[in-house]
Each structure stands twice: as C-alpha cells, then as structure tokens.
Amino acid sequence: MAGGSNKNWILMVTARSPTNIAVIKYWGKRDETLILPINDSISVTLDPEHLCTTTTVAVSPKFEEDRMWLNKKEISLSGGRFQSCLREIRSRGTDFEDEEKGIFIKKEDWKKLHVHIDSFNNFPTAAGLASSAAGFACLVYSLAKLMNVKEDEGQLSAIARQGSGSACRSLYGGFVKWSMGNDANGSDSIAVQLATEAHWDELVIIIAVVSSRQKETSSTTGMRESVETSPLLHYRSKEVVPKRILQMEEAIRTRDFPSFAKLTCADSNQFHATCLDTSPPIFYMNDTSHRQVFCMEKWNRSEGTPQVAYTFDAGPNAVLIAKNRKVATQLLQRLLFYFPPSADTELDSYLIGDKSILKDAGIGTMEDVEALAPPPEIKDNIPSQKYAGDVSYFICTRPGRGPVVLGDEALALLHPETGLPK
Amino acid sequence: MAGGSNKNWILMVTARSPTNIAVIKYWGKRDETLILPINDSISVTLDPEHLCTTTTVAVSPKFEEDRMWLNKKEISLSGGRFQSCLREIRSRGTDFEDEEKGIFIKKEDWKKLHVHIDSFNNFPTAAGLASSAAGFACLVYSLAKLMNVKEDEGQLSAIARQGSGSACRSLYGGFVKWSMGNDANGSDSIAVQLATEAHWDELVIIIAVVSSRQKETSSTTGMRESVETSPLLHYRSKEVVPKRILQMEEAIRTRDFPSFAKLTCADSNQFHATCLDTSPPIFYMNDTSHRQVFCMEKWNRSEGTPQVAYTFDAGPNAVLIAKNRKVATQLLQRLLFYFPPSADTELDSYLIGDKSILKDAGIGTMEDVEALAPPPEIKDNIPSQKYAGDVSYFICTRPGRGPVVLGDEALALLHPETGLPK
Numbered sequence: 001m002a003g004g005s006n007k008n009w010i011l012m013v014t015a016r017s018p019t020n021i022a023v024i025k026y027w028g029k030r031d032e033t034l035i036l037p038i039n040d041s042i043s044v045t046l047d048p049e050h051l052c053t054t055t056t057v058a059v060s061p062k063f064e065e066d067r068m069w070l071n072k073k074e075i076s077l078s079g080g081r082f083q084s085c086l087r088e089i090r091s092r093g094t095d096f097e098d099e100e101k102g103i104f105i106k107k108e109d110w111k112k113l114h115v116h117i118d119s120f121n122n123f124p125t126a127a128g129l130a131s132s133a134a135g136f137a138c139l140v141y142s143l144a145k146l147m148n149v150k151e152d153e154g155q156l157s158a159i160a161r162q163g164s165g166s167a168c169r170s171l172y173g174g175f176v177k178w179s180m181g182n183d184a185n186g187s188d189s190i191a192v193q194l195a196t197e198a199h200w201d202e203l204v205i206i207i208a209v210v211s212s213r214q215k216e217t218s219s220t221t222g223m224r225e226s227v228e229t230s231p232l233l234h235y236r237s238k239e240v241v242p243k244r245i246l247q248m249e250e251a252i253r254t255r256d257f258p259s260f261a262k263l264t265c266a267d268s269n270q271f272h273a274t275c276l277d278t279s280p281p282i283f284y285m286n287d288t289s290h291r292q293v294f295c296m297e298k299w300n301r302s303e304g305t306p307q308v309a310y311t312f313d314a315g316p317n318a319v320l321i322a323k324n325r326k327v328a329t330q331l332l333q334r335l336l337f338y339f340p341p342s343a344d345t346e347l348d349s350y351l352i353g354d355k356s357i358l359k360d361a362g363i364g365t366m367e368d369v370e371a372l373a374p375p376p377e378i379k380d381n382i383p384s385q386k387y388a389g390d391v392s393y394f395i396c397t398r399p400g401r402g403p404v405v406l407g408d409e410a411l412a413l414l415h416p417e418t419g420l421p422k
Numbered sequence: 423m424a425g426g427s428n429k430n431w432i433l434m435v436t437a438r439s440p441t442n443i444a445v446i447k448y449w450g451k452r453d454e455t456l457i458l459p460i461n462d463s464i465s466v467t468l469d470p471e472h473l474c475t476t477t478t479v480a481v482s483p484k485f486e487e488d489r490m491w492l493n494k495k496e497i498s499l500s501g502g503r504f505q506s507c508l509r510e511i512r513s514r515g516t517d518f519e520d521e522e523k524g525i526f527i528k529k530e531d532w533k534k535l536h537v538h539i540d541s542f543n544n545f546p547t548a549a550g551l552a553s554s555a556a557g558f559a560c561l562v563y564s565l566a567k568l569m570n571v572k573e574d575e576g577q578l579s580a581i582a583r584q585g586s587g588s589a590c591r592s593l594y595g596g597f598v599k600w601s602m603g604n605d606a607n608g609s610d611s612i613a614v615q616l617a618t619e620a621h622w623d624e625l626v627i628i629i630a631v632v633s634s635r636q637k638e639t640s641s642t643t644g645m646r647e648s649v650e651t652s653p654l655l656h657y658r659s660k661e662v663v664p665k666r667i668l669q670m671e672e673a674i675r676t677r678d679f680p681s682f683a684k685l686t687c688a689d690s691n692q693f694h695a696t697c698l699d700t701s702p703p704i705f706y707m708n709d710t711s712h713r714q715v716f717c718m719e720k721w722n723r724s725e726g727t728p729q730v731a732y733t734f735d736a737g738p739n740a741v742l743i744a745k746n747r748k749v750a751t752q753l754l755q756r757l758l759f760y761f762p763p764s765a766d767t768e769l770d771s772y773l774i775g776d777k778s779i780l781k782d783a784g785i786g787t788m789e790d791v792e793a794l795a796p797p798p799e800i801k802d803n804i805p806s807q808k809y810a811g812d813v814s815y816f817i818c819t820r821p822g823r824g825p826v827v828l829g830d831e832a833l834a835l836l837h838p839e840t841g842l843p844k
Contacts, residue, residue, distance in 0.1 A: 232695055235657040262701075269703045273654055273695040279684075280719040281691045283712045290705045297702040 006102040010419045012058040013146040014412045017138035017403040018048040019130045020169045021205075021319045023264040023311060024248050025271040026178065028227045028237060033080070034186040035165045038227065039237040040245045041178045042252075043169040044321070045197065046205060047400025050353035053134035054406070055119040056413040057142045059105075063114035069413075069421050070119050070135075077117075084162040085140050086115070093147035110147050117143075118413035118421050123395070129207070130313060136163030137170030141403040153402070157191035173197045173401035175252045177245070197399040200255050203321055204328035204357070207395040208335065210288045210316040219314040222275060222282045229279040236274055241267075257323045261306035264321065265296075268311040284314050288339075288390040292318040295338055295375075302377035307331070328396070329361040335394060336363065337372040342389030353395040428524045432841045434480040435568040436834045439560035439825040440470040441552045442591045443627075443741045445686040445733060446670050447693040448600065450649045450659060455502070456608040457587045460649065461659040462667045463600045464674075465591040466743070467619065468627060469822025472775035475556035476828070477541040478835040479564045481527075485536035491835075491843050492541050492557075499539075506584040507562050508537070515569035532569050539565075540835035540843050545817070551629070552735065558585030559592030563825040575824070579613035595619045595823035597674045599667070619821040622677050625743055626750035626779070629817040630757065632710045632738040641736040644697065644704045651701040658696055663689075679745045683728035686743065687718075690733040706736050710761075710812040714740040717760055717797075724799035729753070750818070751783040757816060758785065759794040764811030775817040 026041035066086065068077045077083070093110030097103060105113070117139065121131050140160040144151065153171045161168035161178075169176045172193040181189030217225075226233045244263055251259035275282040285293075289312055300306045308331055309321040320335075322328035332351075341350040347366050351358055363369060374384045406412075415422050448463035488508065490499045499505070515532030519525060527535070539561065543553050562582040566573065575593045583590035583600075591598040594615040603611030639647075648655045666685055673681035697704035707715075711734055722728045730753055731743040742757075744750035754773075763772040769788050773780055785791060796806045828834075837844050 231662050232654045232657065232692065232699075235654065235661075239657075240653050266699075266701055269701070270654065270699050273699040276698060277654075277688075277692050277695040279688055279691070280723075281715060283715075286712070287709045290708070293703060293705075301702075 007061040009101055009103050010058050010060040010062070010416060011096075011098070011103055011105075011146065012056060012412055012414060012416065012419075013142050014054065014056040014406045015138055015142035015145060015403055016048050016052050016054045016406055017134050017141055017170050018045045018173065018400050019051045019053075019134040020045045020166065020176065021130070021311060021313065022166065022169070023260070023309070024241060024244050024267050026165055027271050027274060028223050028233055029165070030180075031184075031186065032224070034189075035161050036186050036189050037165060037178065037180045038233075039241040040180050041166075041169070042194070042245060042248050043166070043176050043178070044203075044205070044399050045170065045173045045176060045402060047197075047397045049400065050395060050397040051123050051129060051134070053119055053121050053131070053138040054411070054413065055117065055135075055138040055142045057139070057146045058116045058414050058419050059110075059113040059146065060116075060419050061113070063116055063419060066114050066116075068117040068119070071121060072421065081136075081163045085136065085159055086143070088159040088162065089140060089143040089147055089149060092144070092149045092151055094150055096148040115143070115146075116414055116419045120413055124209075129209070129317065130166060132164040133166040133170045136160050136167035137403060139163065140167070141171065142405075145405055154190045154192060158186060158189060161186070161189060161191075171402060174199060174399055177249070194249060194252055197401055200252065200399065202324040203399055204325055205397045205399070206320045206322065206328065206331060206335065206357075207397070208292060208318040208320065208339065209392045209395065210286065210318065211390060211392045216284060216315055217282045222278070222314060225280075225282070226274055226278040230274050230277040232277040233274040236270055240270065258306050261300070261309035261321070261323075264309040264311050272312060284316060285312055286316045288387065289316045289318060291338070291387060291390075292320075295334060296320065298377050299334065299375065325357075325360065328357060332357055332361045332363070332394075332396070333372055334375050335391075336369050337375065338384075338387060339391040340369050340386060340388045341366075341391075345393075349393060351394045351396060353397045355396070357396045429483040431523055431525050432480050432482040432484070432838060433518075433520070433525055433527075433568065434478060434834055434836060434838065434841075435564050436476065436478040436828045437560055437564035437567060437825055438470050438474050438476045438828055439556050439563055439592050440467045440595065440822050441473045441475075441556040442467045442588065442598065443552070443733060443735065444588065444591070445682070445731070446663060446666050446689050448587055449693050449696060450645050450655055451587070452602075453606075453608065454646070456611075457583050458608050458611050459587060459600065459602045460655075461663040462602050463588075463591070464616070464667060464670050465588070465598050465600070466625075466627070466821050467592065467595045467598060467824060469619075469819045471822065472817060472819040473545050473551060473556070475541055475543050475553065475560040476833070476835065477539065477557075477560040477564045479561070479568050480538045480836050480841050481532075481535040481568065482538075482841050483535065485538055485841060488536050488538075490539040490541070493543060494843065503558070503585045504561075507558065507581055508565070510581040510584065511562060511565040511569055511571060514566070514571045514573055516572055518570045537565070538836055538841045542835055546631075551631075551739065552588060554586040555588040555592045558582045558589035559825060561585065562589070563593065564827075567827055576612045576614060580608060580611060583608070583611060583613075593824060596621060596821055599671070616671060616674055619823055622674065622821065624746040625821055626747055627819045627821070628742045628744065628750065628753060628757065628779075629819070630714060630740040630742065630761065631814045631817065632708065632740065633812060633814045634708060634738050638706060638737055639704050644700070644736060647702075647704070648696055648700040652696050652699040654699040655696040658692055662692065680728050683722070683731035683743070683745075686731040686733050694734065706738060707734055708738045710809065711738045711740060713760070713809060713812075714742075717756060718742065720799050721756065721797065747779075747782065750779060754779055754783045754785070754816075754818070755794055756797050757813075758791050759797065760806075760809060761813040762791055762808060762810045763788075763813075771815060773816045773818060775819045777818070779818045
C-alpha cells in the first residue's frame with residue numbers, strides 16, 4: 001500500500017470555503033438520504049474574507065481511525081452525511097506521489113488511509129449563518145484536493161450536497177444555481193455558476209445577527225414537516241419557483257437590481273409563509289425580523305425603487321443586500337438608528353467584517369450612533385421607536401469567491417508532525 | 423307622507439348582535455364594492471352576553487338628517503358601506519302602523535324619513551375583536567326590524583355583507599357558513615346557519631387580547647394587497663379551502679373536536695401564511711402570538727389528541743377554543759402561568775366575560791396565579807419562561823345566539839323624546 005517503507009509521513013491540505021445566502025430558497029427534499037430538493041434554488045456566495053470555514057484534512061499511515069475536530073472540539077464522524085461525503089471522495093481518489101517526501105499513494109489506497117479533519121468557522125456556528133454549507137463545501141473540497149480527485153466543481157457539488165443541501169452552492173463564488181435535477185440517483189442535482197463575483201461587484205451585504213431566546217426548529221426537521229403537511233409548499237415548488245428561477249437568472253445576468261430585490265424579498269417571504277403553513281407551524285422570523293422588513297419596505301417605497309433586498313434563512317437574522325456602497329452607508333445609518341447596540345456593547349464589536357463601511361457612513365464612535373438623525377421616510381409626527389439590544393451585531397460583507405486551497409502551511413489547523421489540532 | 427297630522431313621534435328599535443370568529447378564514451374579495459369573497463368561510467358566533475354590539479335605530483319626521491353615534495361619539499354616515507346598508511334596507515321597508523301612537527308609514531316613506539343610529543360595543547373597538555362584524559350585523563338587523571322588512575336572516579346577511587364582509591356571519595347564532603356565491607350581483611353570497619349554539623354547547627372560548635405596539639394593516643387594505651400580490655392566496659382559495667369547508671361542516675355536524683381543532687389551526691396558519699406571501703408582507707401575529715401557538719401545540723401533542731384549537735384574525739389576539747369546560751380550566755391555568763398580569767393589574771380586570779371559570783380553575787387571588795405549577799408537558803430540565811404583561815386581558819366566552827330585539831325601552835341608547843343619545 002501507500003508510501004513504501006516510510007510510514008511516518010503526513011499528507012495535508014488546507015482549504016477555505018465561503019458560506020452562501022439563497023435568494024431563491026431551497027425548502028423541501030424529495031429524497032432525504034441523497035438530499036435531493038423539490039425545486040431549484042439560487043444563491044449569492046458571501047466573501048470568505050468575512051465569513052468562511054477553514055478546513056485542514058490529512059492522511060497518514062500513522063492514523064488509526066478517521067477523526068474530526070470542529071471549532072477545537074472533537075466531534076463524531078459516524079453520521080450518515082459525513083460518511084457519504086468521505087465514501088464518495090475516497091472512491092474518486094487517484095494515484096498520488098511526492099518523490100521528495102517519499103509518498104506514493106495508489107488510488108485504491110485512499111479507502112484504507114484514515115483521515116484527520118480539523119474545521120474552523122470564523123463566525124459563531126450557532127448564529128444561523130449557514131455554517132453547515134461552508135463546512136461541508138470545505139470538507140469535500142479539501143478532501144478532493146488531498147486525494148487528487150479530478151472531478152470538477154459541479155461533480156464535487158453533488159457530493160457536498162449529500163453533506164448539507166445548500167453546501168453544494170458553496171463550491172462556486174459569485175451567483176450560483178442549484179439545479180434540482182431529475183435522476184433518482186442525484187447525479188444531475190448539482191450547482192452551476194451563473195456569474196462570478198466580479199460580474200456584479202457593486203453589491204454590499206449587511207447581516208443583522210438577531211438575538212433570539214427561542215430554540216429554532218432545525219432546517220432538516222422543518223423542511224421534512226413542511227413537505228409532509230404544507231399544501232402551499234407543493235404549489236410553490238411546482239408553480240411559483242420555476243418562473244422565479246428564470247426571472248432571477250435574468251435579473252442577475254442584466255444586473256437589474258429592482259427585479260433582483262423584488263424577487264429576493266418575495267421569495268424569502270414565501271419560504272417563511274410555507275413554514276407558517278406547516279403543521280405544527282414553524283416561526284423563524286420574530287418581531288425584530290418583522291421590524292427590519294418593515295423598515296426596508298418603507299425605505300424602498302419612499303425611494304420609488306428598491307434600494308435594499310432582504311432575505312431570511314431558517315432563523316431571525318436579516319441578510320440585507322444593498323444596491324451599492326453609497327446605499328449601504330445609508331442602510332447602515334438606518335440600522336444603527338433603529339437597532340443601536342445595548343449599553344454594554346462596544347461599537348467595534350457591533351459591526352464586524354468590512355469595518356470600513358463605518359467610516360464611509362461617518363460613524364466613528366458611539367456618540368455618532370446616538371447623534372444619527374431619523375431617516376427622512378419617517379413622518380415627522382410619528383415618534384420613531386428604537387430597539388436597542390435587539391440585534392447582537394452586524395456583519396458587513398459582499399459577494400465573494402469560491403473555495404481555495406491555502407498554500408501557506410502556517411495556516412494549517414493540524415500539526416504537520418502529529419496530525420492533531422495545533 | 424308618514425304619520426298624518428302628528429309630526430312629533432319617534433319610532434325606535436334596539437337590538438343586540440354578536441361578533442363571530444372564523445374557523446375557516448375569509449381573506450380576499452372578488453368584488454370590492456359588493457364585498458364578494460374569493461372563498462367560503464365558516465365561523466362560530468360568540469356569546470353576546472360577553473361580546474356584542476347594541477344598536478338603537480330611530481326614525482321621526484322631526485329628524486333633519488341621517489346621523490350616527492358610535493361609542494358615544496358622532497361619526498359620519500357618508501361612507502359607501504353605510505350608504506349601501508341604509509339604501510338596501512330602506513328599499514325593502516313595508517307599510518307600518520301603530521294606531522295607538524298615531525304612526526302610519528307607507529313603504530315608500532322609509533326613503534324620506536331620516537334615521538338616527540346609536541351603537542355601542544361592550545368591548546374595546548380597537549382591540550381587533552371584529553367589532554365591525556357585530557356592528558354592521560346590528561345596524562342591518564335593527565334597521566330591518568324598524569322598517570318592517572320581511573326578508574329572512576339569509577337575505578339580511580347579504581345586506582350586512584355590504585357593510586363588512588364578516589358581518590353577514592353575525593346574523594345567526596352557533597355555527598355559520600358564508601357561501602361565496604356565484605352571481606355577479608352578490609344575491610347568493612349569503613350566510614347560512616350550519617348548527618345552533620345548542621348543537622355543540624360544550625365548547626369554551628378564551629380570547630387573549632395581546633398588547634401590541636405595532637399599527638396593523640387594516641383587513642380591507644391587507645386583503646386587497648394579498649389578492650393583488652400573493653400567488654399562494656389564489657391556490658388557497660381555489661384548491662385548499664373548498665375541501666376544508668366540507669371537512670369543517672362534517673366536523674361540526676359530528677362534533678368531532680380533533681378534526682375541528684386541526685382544521686381551525688391549519689386554516690388560521692394558512693391565512694397568516696398568505697399575509698406573509700403578500701408584497702409588502704403583512705405580519706399580524708407577533709412573538710406573543712407565536713408563543714401561544716407554541717404552548718398550545720406542545721400541550722395538544724402531549725395529550726395525544728387536540729384539547730384546544732387556536733385561531734388568529736387580522737391582529738395578534740389568540741382565540742382559543744377548548745373542547746369542554748374541564749379543558750378550559752386547564753387552559754386558563756396554562757395561560758395564567760405563562761402570561762401572568764403585569765404587576766399593576768388586578769385579577770378581576772385581567773379575566774372578563776364568564777368569570778366563573780376562574781373559580782373552576784381554583785384561582786381567586788393573584789397569589790393563586792403566582793402559585794400555579796408549570797404545566798406537566800414542560801420538561802423538568804427546561805426552566806419555563808414567563809411573559810408577564812404580554813397579554814392585556816383575557817375574555818372567557820362560548821358559542822352564542824344571533825341578533826335579538828331588546829324589548830325593554832330602558833335599554834335604548836337614544837332618548838325616546840329627543841331621539842338623541844341618552
């Protein structure tokens with residue numbers, strides 16, 4: 001088997017993958033094991049500079065079992081989703097050699113070598129920011145590079161899909177469509193890139209991470225219950241989404257922000273409508289989410305044409321997509337006006353990601369936040385209500401690139417000699 | 423014209439009408455002026471002992487114009503909805519005489535005599551408790567009695583419908599269906615009684631009036647926007663509601679509480695789902711509403727079969743329908759446990775309507791409320807959260823009778839000699 005007489009080597013790859021936010025939503029599976037959806041979906045990949053998963057994968061004859069660490073804690077790999085991804089990648093490994101290090105691996109050896117996996121999110125896992133999408137995309141991508149898999153991103157996306165449906169869309173940067181496909185085995189249920197992040201680089205994205213006391217229904221459970229009980233979901237997937245997919249592809253192709261925004265908002269709302277139509281009903285949006293929608297709708301209406309699109313995943317966090325940088329500074333002013341930090345929060349930790357937006361918005365201190373004028377769309381006679389503390393923090397980001405290998409060994413999460421977390 | 427030489431008489435009728443709560447919802451008009459709905463609906467009439475409108479209507483040759491007072495304030499009658507009801511009733515008036523008082527009115531005279539109308543709700547008008555349903559039902563019913571109209575309740579319901587859609591269902595007690603009808607002129611869009619209140623008299627209804635800071639979209643505006651923008655609403659009205667109407671009629675006929683509860687909850691949730699699918703989206707339920715749904719779903723699940731149905735109209739108030747009195751006492755205990763009054767509220771004003779339920783639930787003082795044990799369906803290891811002050815007050819009631827004339831002149835709201843509010 002692998003490596004001749006030298007059994008002491010460790011082969012390692014580190015990669016970084018983005019998360020993504022759907023603008024035409026995925027909700028409902030037609031196959032629970034293969035994770036095949038009931039409709040196409042479209043997403044924007046978020047810049048991994050601000051939100052990403054970094055994963056180091058390693059193989060070595062020394063390793064005695066497959067092991068994984070997530071955010072510094074060892075977790076079990078026994079789940080079917082991990083096993084599917086590992087099996088699929090291992091079966092596609094090809095011959096590899098590194099003469100200098102004395103490593104020779106034949107394609108059939110990948111099934112015998114144990115892997116160590118260390119994964120880290122640069123954002124809170126529990127914050128409802130699609131950490132599993134970035135995570136499984138990164139796992140599959142890094143394993144594929146490690147095992148010298150020759151398949152392209154589309155084929156890898158079908159493997160990542162079996163880890164977490166939306167992970168397939170994180171195999172590309174920019175604007176991505178997940179085609180539901182027709183095959184029973186899922187071979188054509190893959191992601192395709194509609195446009196790179198450079199195609200529409202004016203967009204700015206601000207995420208409001210909303211404080212929530214409620215334990216939310218997991219999206220796996222939620223979508224299963226919706227498929228089983230919501231009459232509206234089936235109508236949506238068959239009759240509404242196919243038209244919206246075509247319209248959204250066109251809006252992205254032509255960088256038509258008003259159409260993009262209208263479709264994005266309508267589809268987010270319709271997804272949450274089908275959650276409400278589920279028995280028992282699922283509520284992901286809370287009063288804070290509702291207020292954010294209300295503010296954006298009011299602003300967009302007052303401008304005569306949409307400035308900002310909003311979309312909510314399976315949780316109360318708002319993802320706000322501004323037409324351009326200028327609009328994003330106005331958006332940030334509005335957000336900080338309505339949702340200032342609670343008294344014990346520093347401004348510096350209240351907006352993370354691309355912090356330069358603060359300067360563009362003329363905000364350097366908490367005094368600047370307090371001095372923000374009410375947005376002009378508020379009528380003078382209505383006292384404006386503020387909701388301090390209802391948002392935990394904001395993240396400013398933009399559309400970004402797909403997965404990349406990090407060549408710098410210093411960035412590896414596993415120790416080059418022990419193969420254990422650094 | 424009327425009355426011979428004596429011009430000093432006043433002819434007066436006082437009536438009382440119930441409000442109603444839809445269990446299969448009305449949302450969307452196919453004709454805005456005639457108020458013709460896009461689907462059938464079914465409601466339960468609430469006992470007018472606890473929630474009702476009382477209206478006194480009067481005519482006199484002395485009156486110089488049509489005037490109306492609502493809850494002690496004069497309001498304009500110039501709106502199209504009032505005018506439609508007045509015109510329709512006047513055109514159906516018949517000859518009337520009271521020899522003793524020297525009153526002789528020919529049917530053509532009703533159009534020339536001016537009316538005074540005084541109306542009063544025994545519950546807060548702004549609390550989102552369908553005051554316009556009780557109000558227009560009472561207006562039409564009392565005017566019909568005054569003007570000696572011979573039409574039956576079904577025909578009167580078609581007139582009340584032109585004041586406020588759901589008012590047509592308040593012309594009957596018990597369980598009522600509003601058939602959408604087919605005629606363009608609306609003649610067959612009328613209410614019919616499915617069963618009297620005596621048919622299923624075990625049911626107990628508790629309404630949670632929820633505090634809300636948000637100004638809600640009026641149902642007239644809301645349903646117009648839903649009809650114009652929600653793809654899901656059209657599917658609901660055409661494909662979902664017709665089946666549910668048949669199932670609900672059967673559930674009421676056979677007093678099948680599990681089916682009644684499942685349909686009621688599912689249809690309330692689906693109505694709110696179509697509101698969310700509207701552009702801009704409409705949110706009537708808030709975090710408190712969501713928590714009430716959550717508590718009821720949890721309890722129903724733990725019992726294995728539904729104990730309580732919930733339904734929400736165009737606002738955050740929960741209407742909870744308990745299977746019987748015993749369940750209602752358990753419901754009240756749960757409600758007071760999770761949603762105790764705020765510190766400055768008296769128990770006596772926190773539950774109105776049928777207050778005897780408090781005694782049945784073993785609650786006589788605020789100390790009893792504080793001593794309530796957590797419901798058994800809460801797992802021991804999860805600390806139970808309480809939401810003091812999130813409910814303004816509760817109303818305990820039951821299914822009740824339709825409109826009645828109040829013969830006792832002392833109950834009239836207008837002065838018998840001046841025809842002005844007492």
